Each structure stands twice: as C-alpha cells, then as structure tokens.
Amino acid sequence: MKATNFIMIGTAIAAIGGAIWAFTSNLPVCLAGGMGDMKMGPMPRHMAMGGVLIGYRQAQKIVNAADREGKVSGSKKHPVVVFHGKQIHIRMIAVEPGAPDQTFEIHKLVDPAISVKGGAKIDLTLLNMDYGPGMMHGVVIGKIKPPFHMVISLPVKHQLVSLPMIMPRSRKSLRKSLYYAESTHFKAPEKPGIYYYLCQMPMHAKQGMYGKFIVRR
Numbered sequence: 761m762k763a764t765n766f767i768m769i770g771t772a773i774a775a776i777g778g779a780i781w782a783f784t785s786n787l788p789v790c791l792a793g794g795m796g797d798m799k800m801g802p803m804p805r806h807m808a809m810g811g812v813l814i815g816y817r818q819a820q821k822i823v824n825a826a827d828r829e830g831k832v833s834g835s836k837k838h839p840v841v842v843f844h845g846k847q848i849h850i851r852m853i854a855v856e857p858g859a860p861d862q863t864f865e866i867h868k869l870v871d872p873a874i875s876v877k878g879g880a881k882i883d884l885t886l887l888n889m890d891y892g893p894g895m896m897h898g899v900v901i902g903k904i905k906p907p908f909h910m911v912i913s914l915p916v917k918h919q920l921v922s923l924p925m926i927m928p929r930s931r932k933s934l935r936k937s938l939y940y941a942e943s944t945h946f947k948a949p950e951k952p953g954i955y956y957y958l959c960q961m962p963m964h965a966k967q968g969m970y971g972k973f974i975v976r977r
C-alpha cells in the first residue's frame with residue numbers, strides 16, 4: 761500500500777475516533793453502570809470496543825497495583841519490570857497523568873521492558889487515563905519490532921494477545937472522570953524470546969507507544 765493511502769486511512773480512523781469520543785464524553789454519569797456491558801456488534805479491527813467504565817478511586821487502585829507488582833531492574837534509561845512466578849497480573853496504564861503522550865506506564869516508568877517467565881499465565885489489564893479525541897488505546901503483544909508503520913496490520917506476527925482499544929476518560933477533571941479499563945488473559949510461550957507490546961491505534965506505536973516484552977527461561 762502506498763504511504764498516502766496509509767495516511768488517509770489513519771486520518772479517517774482518527775476522525776471517527778474523535779466523533780465517538782465527542783459523543784461518549786457528553787454521556788451523563790448515570791449511564792456509567794451499563795456502558796461496560798454494552799455490545800456494539802462487529803466493528804473494524806481498529807475501532808475502540810470493550811472496556812468497563814470505572815470511577816477515579818477504582819482507577820487509582822489499578823495504578824497502585826501497577827506500582828507494586830513486578831520488580832524494577834535494568835538501568836535508568838532501560839528499565840525492566842521483572843515479573844516472577846507462573847501466575848502473574850500485569851497492569852498497564854495508557855498515559856498516566858503527567859506522562860508523555862502516546863506511552864504506557866507501569867511503576868510510573870514510561871514504556872519499560874516487561875520480563876516474564878516462559879509458560880507464565882498472565883492476566884493483563886489496561887487502564888486508559890488519557891484524555892482527548894482519538895486517544896483510544898489498546899495493547900497487542902507479538903514478534904513485531906520497531907520502527908512501526910502508521911497502521912499496524914493485525915494480527916501481528918506470533919501474536920500472543922490482543923486487548924481491544926478502549927476509549928479515553930470522560931472528562932478533563934481527573935477526579936470527576938470515568939475511565940475505561942479492560943482485562944484479558946493469555947499464556948506466555950514456553951520458549952524464551954523477545955516480543956514487543958504496542959498500541960494498535962494508528963500512529964501510536966510509531967509515536968513511541970511500545971516496549972519490549974521479554975519471555976525468559
């Protein structure tokens with residue numbers, strides 16, 4: 761596909777994302793309870809879907825858990841969050857307030873490498889704390905490495921998991937906002953290898969929304 765076509769598709773998707781965002785960000789709070797269960801039918805792969813709406817306190821609980829789990833090692837420039845054990849929970853925040861645009865945070869680290877044991881059973885949770893049109897985020901893990909194209913074709917090579925994109929928070933005010941979170945689970949391959957996690961929203965991985973996912977012995 762020509763680069764111009766990529767740009768056109770990316771722009772169209774971003775525009776649709778913005779329209780959905782504009783619609784949902786005006787939803788009254790009373791609808792919040794039911795939104796998580798709302799099934800929207802088949803949609804193009806890059807569209808936002810899924811997720812459960814939660815309040816600020818629940819979102820903060822996910823952040824706190826993300827800050828506790830795994831052990832930070834590696835260097836300051838290349839931090840690694842090492843998860844021990846065969847049953848683990850990885851919580852990732854899409855753009856924690858104060859973090860740079862188009863990044864994931866764990867332990868307040870920006871796009872850290874994640875290291876898991878081969879064969880580990882993994883619960884994966886994504887919390888979107890970002891705000892603004894087109895700021896939908898998801899997670900895909902596979903054997904794909906940078907540099908990334910504007911549009912990521914799914915599934916990626918040796919895809920381990922795909923967590924659908926979820927919408928940005930509902931309001932500018934952090935405390936008054938509602939947040940989308942989504943969880944899934946998958947099993948790490950037994951064989952050690954280097955994978956990458958990335959956001960499948962057009963442009964985001966290209967802009968830096970990715971990190972290494974290491975499967976160790």
Ligand SMILES: [Cu+2]
Pocket residue numbers: 854862895896897898959960961964969
């Ligand atoms: Cu993203």
